[in-house]
Amino acid sequence: MEPILLRARGEENSRSISTYLKLGGYSAMKRALISSPADVIEEVKKSGLRGRGGAGFPTGVKWGFIPKDSPKPKYLICNADESEPGTFKDREIIHVDPHMLIEGMIIASYAIAANVAYIYIRGEFVREAQYLEQAIAEAYKKRYLGRNILKTGYDLDIYVHRGAGAYICGEETALLESLEGKRGLPRLKPPFPAVVGAFGCPTIVNNVETLACVPHIIERGADWFAGIGRPRNTGPKLFCVSGHVDRPGVYELPLGVTFREIIEEHCGGMRGGRKLKAFIPGGSSAPPLPAELVDTGADFDSVAAAGSMLGSGGLIVMDETVDMVWALENLMKFYAHESCGQCTPCREGSDWALDVLRRIRRGHGRPEDMETLLRIARFASQGMTICPLGDAFCGPIEGFIKHFGHEFEAAIAKASPLPAKKLPVLPVRSGRGAFGI
């Protein structure tokens, strides 16, 4: 497949506006600004573009949720808080082609009638934030941003807002709270951000990759875009492959390509010729799939049917040497650390699960531990929590135990009981005893 989102990879000065213009950039924006916002939304709807942040919600439909008659200002927010372990595609886009994101944001803002847009970028992305600032400055100079863009009468300002390093701020309502200067805690929904979002106004939050797709849809048409991939799972997708493959990295492939193809053809197979044991298809929140399912298509619906999710497209490959109890403990460390602590099941459950896994790994597992883990997973997911972070750590627990339960059983079978805790011996007081007797 010809590269679309990463077409500038390898170009000299790929981040500069001149390179972007040379490759035909900003022409989609010009086309969009002379058509009506409704047409732009319609085109994106027709393309079948689904959100690339993880949930896979149809982007055009989301834009359509913005109330038309609201007198309040509207906001577009680009979610560049890429914090999902195993995911590094948004960073690649910003590294290679920040103008593609900016053009996508201009078109999206125009479609939803927003005059202010924010890029909420993860705090650790220091260089990336600088690249974006540079690109935005270039776009202002060319009058692609600011007052009266290209004399069409449309105004748009884009601001880069750096996060402070919390995974939870990638959740869209926590992101909004953080953007507003508050503690990044997810909000109760409804109301959804499209109605009450940033600063109480209608807001659309889109992922970097989603927005980067938009100029191409406008430029080359919805039908062209829908022709890539599979029905209901259209377009190119960036897959971030990490783990035990020969050539980890970001690969742009059409949705629906099999995981076997990604691993074997594009990544050069397993590192050291070892056997594939499991892969996590969509960032650490996705339940792992065993090697037998490697022929599953990498698209939203096929992965969901296989019992996991495509999520962000962060493919983590694990070979036969991986201890799955360790892997789950490692993941749980992340979630226990990143749970915001707002709602009970996630706050208590994530840490509890970590305690149990740690104990199993230290050789003190108990026969009832797997049941406990599954109980935590059952009651900290499926709407028991305010935001999907509950599901994000419960899915992996269920998936690891479903596919690799025997490893947990083996670890528990080998275990010795936890040594009884030594209680401190209290000194006996002379003179009056207890209770003054």
Next chain:
Amino acid sequence: MVTVTIDGNQVQVAEGTNLIEAAGKVGIEVPTYCYHPGLTVVGQCRICFVEVEGMPRLVTACSTPVRDGMVVLTASERVKEARAAVMEFLLENHPLDCPVCDQAGECYLQDYSVEHGLDTTHMVDERRTYPGFERRLIGPHVVQNQNRCIHCTRCIRFTEEIAETADLTMKSRGNHSYIDTYDGTPLVNPWSACVADVCPVGALTTKEFRFRARVWHLEDTDSVCPGCSIGCNIRIGHFKGVVYRFVPRANAEVNGWWMCDHGRFLAESLNAREIEQPAALRNGEPQPIGWQQAVAELANLLHANRNARVVASANLSNEALYLAKRVFVDQLGLELLVPVDAGEPRAIKNGRREWVSSIDAHPNSTGARLMGLPLGDAAALESFVKSSTGPVIVLDAHAHPWLDSESAAKALARQEIVVFARSRTALTQRATLLLPSASWIETAGTYTSSTGRVQLAERGLYPRAGARAQWEVLALLGAALGAGTDPAATPRALFETMAAEVPAFAGMTFRRLSVEPGIPVLEEVSNVG
């Protein structure tokens, strides 16, 4: 109005009502931790799950408004399972130190654990602790034990939304987050102890009440705060004749769910009792006498001196003030003054989150004014006393701070004085007649607040030793002086006579006062805003 069905009970509620309030209307208690009717809804404790027909997932009752035709199940198997799971999560790190926890007995973790929890836990690992945060004084009144905290953030929301001081905040993240004062400065605001009320567990308790009594021993008496003119509704907790605490009682019209620290910590002062017997000055020495003799001597004194003056008190109930007016003003034609001390300004938020402010430091100055009694400040009181030529009758030695001053003692050095008091003051030493008066909890009475509401404070204790409430003495005195008062009157009977006579109280009855959240007198009296 919309109609919802909750566990088979149909109920009509206003639009926008949440499912907790709607269920409450049909007597179904949905368990809650983070939800508080006076604070914003955050939906984070997850204990209030209910099942709504047609919704695939359980919903939190606190954050779900009613819709017409909604069918809600609050006790289905799914709901029970989910609640048991949330209880288990909450107790997973809770120290379970109930035997040494002050909240035990009024702890929602205990109650809901019995009602909704599992009888055991799957937890075998070490519990989370916050070393150094087990008993920490975070303000002048509040002690924090973070180990017990269930992270409901009620206290934080109280300081943000009600006190508007935002003293408390959540620090750190996830399972290790903890409540702390903002910037490490102490929790100092006029309502700080309310955070201990809103805390559903024993994480925040008040220094003053901590370890003083087990709450299941306490008897509760519904009362009104004597601290200022706002008249916050309170519950007085007492045991074996000792008053232990005041806690606010919800009244949306006056104090919402709150009360200020000044009022709350007056509780201890109700136990003060230094004067136990009526005493008359004989040859410069106070001699104990009986009440019959005391009333007779007072009657004689008033017979003999038609130039006596009466210092009444805005701390007295409507009934006592009514009798004072009837006996001293109407019957004897004496001059009477109700001294009023402006005191420190106090304020509280009512149930609609409007500020209600005090007009003075007395619970019943509005009642005195409505009764038609003359009110006066410190200067008026001083000249009233100094210009008197005959005996002065002080109906309450604690009516005004000036009465306890050197200057008052000097001004009254030559006159005969009759003093009603509980503790010794500058005047009690040389009172011709010293009469022990009942404390706030030792008499029932009605008080008219600056919010314009007549409210009932019930009696929780009998007067200790030989003390009598002023209305009781005044009724006896009135009978002795021929004012036609019933010597066996009760506050109820007195209130009803008064309601028939004083226009401001027309139509009110004691019975209504005991069930309604106070009865408003006049719109223009109210001091909201």
